[in-house]
Amino acid sequence: MIGSLLPGGLATPATLVFADRLDRNLAGMAAFAAGAGMALRPHAKTHKCLQIARRQMALGARGLSVATVGEAEIMAGGTGRAGPEVDDIFIAYPLWPTADLLARLGELAGRVRVTVGTDSAAAAAQLAPLAGRVRVMVEVDCGLGRSGVRPADAAGVARAARQAGLEVSGVFTFPGHSYRPGAAGAAAADEAAALAEAAAALAAAGFENPERSGGSTPSARLARSGAVSELRPGVYALNDAQQVELGIARMDEVALVVAATVVSRPAPGRIVLDAGSKVLGPDRPTWASGHGRLADWPAARITGLWEHHAVVAVDGDPPELGGVVAVIPNHVCTAVNLVPELLVTDQGRVVDRWPVAARAANR
């Protein structure tokens, strides 16, 4: 029962991190990447915490991935303090380089090693003022249908970056179509094929030994060693109900829960919790069984979610009115972003509070 690990007297809803589970998750992925001969560059958008970033670096991560310049600035703020520095950051996003972003990237590049994503010749050309200071990775689409050029078109973008005076490090992709039951294997195959094709196109255009960066949490352990040189998973650090329902993580590998109070038992088999979409996050993929899971009631389902109410269908012996239960959010990245700090718990006690330093760093 995870309930026995919840600190007593908590004001709810409260977002908790189990430090021992976090450490096991971090060590497990680090060991996998090392064993597979791939560099690990964890995505910090999941946790947004310097404390977790430093743990990842201490376990041998090459650097961090982030989604925005703002996240990069905050993660770079971890340098120079006690513990390993975050000195190498990849903004794995096709930035549109406005004057404001160029100025901020220039400042950032004076502090840490910076690599930025791009998926168009137009954006690459606008990065020219940063020549010699930041590196570029070309984004390719391996089947998700989001951003990124077709693998065959990667060389054209790389040439535009080279013409603008920028060093091109390689190519990257996000196999996010791994987020469906049973889809991770095919997504990993797509990832390998797209990275291989794009890297070959770059090599043919004179770019030597291009980096091939991929990885999502569902597909990370299926990544092909020959085709993928760097992995960028994020969610694995904390896990969530999506990973449990995809079969990627066990319940006891979920390191973040929201402690919630049973505020209402309006009908038999139905309870209402004070954790709603403003703390769990409203994410609900079509294949999910509900809006999150209850750690100690695996058969229960969150059938309705409003801003401050989770309606739970639970048979048998439901939690009592006023009781506190542990809820696993569907998507941990959006849940973390909703709170100012994470309560770090160990053996049923709150032992630390970690600020969500990069919360809402959306630009």
Next chain:
Amino acid sequence: MIGSLLPGGLATPATLVFADRLDRNLAGMAAFAAGAGMALRPHAKTHKCLQIARRQMALGARGLSVATVGEAEIMAGGTGRAGPEVDDIFIAYPLWPTADLLARLGELAGRVRVTVGTDSAAAAAQLAPLAGRVRVMVEVDCGLGRSGVRPADAAGVARAARQAGLEVSGVFTFPGHSYRPGAAGAAAADEAAALAEAAAALAAAGFENPERSGGSTPSARLARSGAVSELRPGVYALNDAQQVELGIARMDEVALVVAATVVSRPAPGRIVLDAGSKVLGPDRPTWASGHGRLADWPAARITGLWEHHAVVAVDGDPPELGGVVAVIPNHVCTAVNLVPELLVTDQGRVVDRWPVAARAANR
């Protein structure tokens, strides 16, 4: 074109409020309630801003509705400053009264008039330490299937509150099943029937002239004057894509947008914006046409949403790479909660910045 109203040189994504539209929305609902002979108690969970709360009070609102004690504490912090005071707050939620919450409610009741919701005799009994200091409203379920007792059971909860020494003001319900296309009329009828039945039960048990509080934005203007004495809509202040797609608000009544930059045009008919679920909110009801709407491209649809990417299907003349567009979130309450401040714009200029004072006040 709303695009012409966007301030130039914005760092995106940026959450903007059009002050003139906000004021029109506030005045419209105030006039409706006054004309229908109902008290208006707007729900502050939508905007979480003292500046908007004061405008609502200045337009004749009886007080505010909130969802949590934390929201109440922050809204009460608006008293004593320039402008009308927020001196009457209803926590329209079935609180489970822990020792911590009782202490905070006691302190709050020393500053403003406080009413709390309850939907069980057990919770009502635990409110006893607040006898003489807070009032109670009994929650009934009018068909949403969330919290609240059946209307016939309201009197039992009211008696428990009376036995605990508390004043019972009346009954309340949330007709949230109005949030489906074409459902608002039936939800308003359910609301009227449930409030009438519950109020009659209270009257029969000796509670005189019970308040009957209802209201959601889709159903508010359909509320029955005889059955509903108080309205608690929230979203109407700002509106959102849900209200547009339900036919409740026109596009030009949407007072909050997220300015976003086109960062990628990876394929014909597809663009990618830098506004993702961490600024728009991930809410997507099954009946919605997508993950939000583009104000100036009514035929465009947001077909995919990730944390920092919105993928938009747009035919004809799509916005150009690097262009800035106005995105209407699906659910404004969760979008507001994602940012520290709202940029108030008028005539294409940012004229003020309003802190989201009650952001993440989930407990």
